[in-house]
Amino acid sequence: MELEEYLRGVVPREMPALWSLEALKAQAICARSFAAVAMGRPRHAGDGADLCSDPCCQVWTPATHPRTDEAIRETAGLVLWHGNRVAQAFYSARCGGLTGALDEETGVWEPVWNPPAAPWCIVTWCPCTRIADRDGNRTKRRGHGYGMCQVGAEAFARQGWVCQQILEWYYTKVRIAPLG
Numbered sequence: 001m002e003l004e005e006y007l008r009g010v011v012p013r014e015m016p017a018l019w020s021l022e023a024l025k026a027q028a029i030c031a032r033s034f035a036a037v038a039m040g041r042p043r044h045a046g047d048g049a050d051l052c053s054d055p056c057c058q059v060w061t062p063a064t065h066p067r068t069d070e071a072i073r074e075t076a077g078l079v080l081w082h083g084n085r086v087a088q089a090f091y092s093a094r095c096g097g098l099t100g101a102l103d104e105e106t107g108v109w110e111p112v113w114n115p116p117a118a119p120w121c122i123v124t125w126c127p128c129t130r131i132a133d134r135d136g137n138r139t140k141r142r143g144h145g146y147g148m149c150q151v152g153a154e155a156f157a158r159q160g161w162v163c164q165q166i167l168e169w170y171y172t173k174v175r176i177a178p179l180g
Contacts, residue, residue: 003039003179007031007072008064014091015150017065020157023150024071026166029176030148031058033079033089036179040086075163077178080171082120087174089167090121092143094151097129099170118147120171126152127159147171 007028011017015027035058053060080087100123128151148170156166164176 003032003035004072004076006035006060008069009060009062010035010058011068011072012063012065013059013061015068015154017067019154021067021071021074022161022163022166023153023157024068025075025163026148026153026157027091027150028068028071028075029078029080029163029167030089030091032075032077032179033086034058034091036079036086037088077180078176079179080120080167080174081177082171082174086179087120087171088118089171090118090144090147091150091170092141092145092147093149094128094142095126095145095149096141097126099124099126099145099147099149120174121147122170122172124169126170127155128152131155131158 010031011024011028014031015024017024080089099121126149128149131151131154148167152170153166156169157163161169167174167176
C-alpha cells in the first residue's frame with residue numbers, strides 16, 4: 001500500500017476527524033514520519049509488514065474521512081526531519097499536562113526514551129488539561145505521553161496555531177520537509 005493511501009486509514013483512527021484542520025495536519029505529518037521510519041526499519045518484519053494496524057504502531061482501518069483526507073492532501077509527502085534523518089514522530093492521546101515521564105527515583109520529568117534515540121522529543125508543558133476528553137477527564141494521561149500530545153495539539157489549534165507551530169512545540173530542532 002502506498003504511504004499516502006495508508007495515512008487515509010490511520011489519521012481518522014488516531015485523531016478525531018472533526019478536530020481542527022491544523023491539528024489534523026500535525027497528526028498527518030507525525031503519522032507519515034512514524035511510518036516512513038518503519039518503512040526503513042520494519043517493526044513487524046517477521047510478519048512481512050513494516051507496521052501493524054494496532055495501537056503498538058498506528059491504528060489503521062480501511063475507513064477514511066474527508067476532513068482527514070484534506071489534512072493529508074495539504075501535507076502530502078511532508079515529514080519531520082532532525083538533521084539528516086526522518087524523526088520518528090512519537091505521539092500519544094493525552095500527556096496530562098507535561099510530555100515525558102516522571103523519574104520515580106529523582107522526581108524529575110524526563111523524556112521517556114532518552115537521547116540519542118530520539119533527541120527531538122523534549123519535556124514540555126502542554127495545554128491538554130484545558131480540553132476534556134470524551135469521558136470528561138481533563139488531567140489523566142492516556143498513552144505514553146511522549147512526543148506530540150494529540151489533545152494538546154487540538155488545544156493549540158483552537159488558539160490559532162498552525163501545524164508547524166504545533167510540531168515545533170513538541171519536537172525540538174526539527175524541520176518539515178518532503179520525504180524524498
